[in-house]
Amino acid sequence: MPRRKRGGIRWTALAVLIAAAFAWSERDAIREHVLAARAEGEEAAADGVRGMSAEERLIRDLAAGFASRESRFDAVYEGDRDKLAKELPDRIREALAQDDYVRYSLASYVYTIRSIGDRSTIHIEARYRETKEQSEAVTAEVRQILGRIIEPGMNDHERVKAIHDWVVSNVDYDTGLKRYTAYEALKEGLAVCQGYSLLGYRMLTEAGITARIAEGEVNTGEQHAWNMVMLDGRWYHLDLTWDDPVARDGGASKDGRIRYTYYLRTDEQLRKDHSWTLAYPAADTDYADTVRRLAKSGGSGQQAVFAELQRQLGLHWLEPEYTVNGVRQLTARLEQALQAKAGALQFRYEQGERLAEDLKAAVNGLSRPAGYKATYEPYGTDGSVLVTLELTAG
Numbered sequence: 001m002p003r004r005k006r007g008g009i010r011w012t013a014l015a016v017l018i019a020a021a022f023a024w025s026e027r028d029a030i031r032e033h034v035l036a037a038r039a040e041g042e043e044a045a046a047d048g049v050r051g052m053s054a055e056e057r058l059i060r061d062l063a064a065g066f067a068s069r070e071s072r073f074d075a076v077y078e079g080d081r082d083k084l085a086k087e088l089p090d091r092i093r094e095a096l097a098q099d100d101y102v103r104y105s106l107a108s109y110v111y112t113i114r115s116i117g118d119r120s121t122i123h124i125e126a127r128y129r130e131t132k133e134q135s136e137a138v139t140a141e142v143r144q145i146l147g148r149i150i151e152p153g154m155n156d157h158e159r160v161k162a163i164h165d166w167v168v169s170n171v172d173y174d175t176g177l178k179r180y181t182a183y184e185a186l187k188e189g190l191a192v193c194q195g196y197s198l199l200g201y202r203m204l205t206e207a208g209i210t211a212r213i214a215e216g217e218v219n220t221g222e223q224h225a226w227n228m229v230m231l232d233g234r235w236y237h238l239d240l241t242w243d244d245p246v247a248r249d250g251g252a253s254k255d256g257r258i259r260y261t262y263y264l265r266t267d268e269q270l271r272k273d274h275s276w277t278l279a280y281p282a283a284d285t286d287y288a289d290t291v292r293r294l295a296k297s298g299g300s301g302q303q304a305v306f307a308e309l310q311r312q313l314g315l316h317w318l319e320p321e322y323t324v325n326g327v328r329q330l331t332a333r334l335e336q337a338l339q340a341k342a343g344a345l346q347f348r349y350e351q352g353e354r355l356a357e358d359l360k361a362a363v364n365g366l367s368r369p370a371g372y373k374a375t376y377e378p379y380g381t382d383g384s385v386l387v388t389l390e391l392t393a394g
Contacts, residue, residue, distance in 0.1 A: 054078050055079075057077075058122075062091065062092055063095040063102075066099075066126065067102050069128055069132035070126075074121050074123050075124070076122075080118065081113070088122065103213070104198055105135065107128055108126070109124055110125050134181070137183065138182045138186060145166060146163075149163070150207060155302070157231060157294075157306070158305070160229055160238070161263075161312070163203045164240060164258075164260075166203070167185075168240055170189065171185045171190070171196060171240075173190075173244060174190040174192050182195055182198035185199045193226065201227060209229060211228065212227065212280070212281075213227060215276065216274055216278070219274075226238065228280060228283065232290070234283075235280075235281040236283050236287055237269075237274075238265075242261065243260060243262050243263060245257075260314055261381065268284075269381065273381065287315075291310045291315055295307040295309075314379075317379060323350065324349050325349075327365070335366055337389075338368070338391060338393060345388075347386075348379055348386055351383070352376075352378065355376060359374060
C-alpha cells in the first residue's frame with residue numbers, strides 16, 4: 001500500500017508535468033510577451049533616469065522621501081559637494097513644491113550631508129503634522145463626501161461651489177490654534193487656515209479640479225493660507241477660511257448663510273486684505289465676468305445652469321438692474337417703488353459708507369412723503385452694501 005501511494009503520487013506528478021507540457025507553448029508565449037513589455041518599460045524608465053541631471057534625480061528622490069512620510073530617509077547626490085551644500089535648501093523647496101498636500105502637512109525637517117569625494121548622502125529627519133495613515137483616511141472620507149455632494153452632470157464650476165459650501169458649512173475655525181490638518185478638520189470639525197486649505201486642496205483635486213495652496217499674510221499681520229483654483233485654464237483665489245463666518249466674526253455662531261466674499265477672486269481683489277511674496281499663477285480674470293459670459297453664451301443648454309450659479313453666488317447684484325449709484329439714482333429707484341406700491345425692494349448701493357446720509361436725502365426728494373426702514377450688510381470688499389428697504393407712503 002505505501003508503494004502504491006507513493007507510485008500514485010509519482011503518477012500524479014507526471015500527469016501534471018504532461019499537462020503542463022501541452023500548455024507550455026501558449027503560456028511561454030504570454031510570459032515572453034509580458035517580459036518583453038516589462039523590459040521595454042524598464043528600459044524607458046532607465047532612459048528617463050539617464051536623461052536626468054544630478055539635481056533632477058535629487059529632487060525626485062527627496063520628493064519621494066517626503067511623500068513616504070518616513071521620519072528618516074536618505075538621498076544620494078553625485079557631484080560638487082560645495083555646490084550641493086549651497087543649493088540644497090532650494091532643491092528641498094523644489095521637491096516639496098511637487099505636492100502641496102505633503103508640503104503643508106510637514107511640520108519641520110533637518111538635514112545633514114556626508115560626502116566622500118563627489119558622492120554625498122543627504123540624511124533627512126522630518127516631522128509631520130499628519131501621518132500617512134491619517135492622510136489615507138482623509139482621502140477615503142473625501143471620496144465618500146464627494147460621492148454625496150457631486151451630482152451627475154455637474155460642471156467644474158458647480159463642483160467648486162459644492163466643495164466650498166461643504167467645507168464652510170462643516171468646519172469651524174479653531175480659535176485655540178491647535179489643529180492644522182485636514183484630518184482634524186474632518187474628524188473634529190475644527191482647523192486653522194492650514195487645515196481648511198489642505199482639506200480644500202484634497203477635495204478639489206479628488207474632484208478633478210486643478211488646485212494649489214497659497215500662503216502669505218493678511219491685513220491683521222498674521223500668516224495665512226488659502227487655495228488657488230484653475231477653471232477653464234484661468235486661475236482664481238479661494239479663501240475657504242475667510243468665507244467661514246466663524247473665522248471672520250471672532251467665534252460667533254454661524255447664521256446658516258453661506259458667504260462668497262472670498263470666492264474665486266482675482267489678485268487685485270484679494271490684495272485688498274491679503275499679501276504674498278511667493279510666485280503663484282496670475283489670477284487676472286474677474287469671475288463675475290466669467291459667469292456673466294457663460295450665462296449668456298454657454299453651450300449645450302448651460303446658460304440656465306450658469307444663470308442659476310450667478311444668482312446663488314450673489315453675482316447678480318453686480319448687474320446694472322440691481323445696482324444703485326448716488327443720491328439721484330437712489331431717489332429714482334425709491335420713486336419708482338413708491339409709484340408701483342412695491343413696499344419692499346432690494347439693491348446694491350455702491351457708496352456703502354454714505355448710505356444713511358444718502359437715503360435721508362433721497363426720501364426727502366420724493367414727490368410725496370414716505371417712511372422707510374432699511375437694513376444692510378457689506379457686499380464683498382469693494383465698499384458697497386446690500387440694502388433691504390421697506391417703503392411706506394406717508
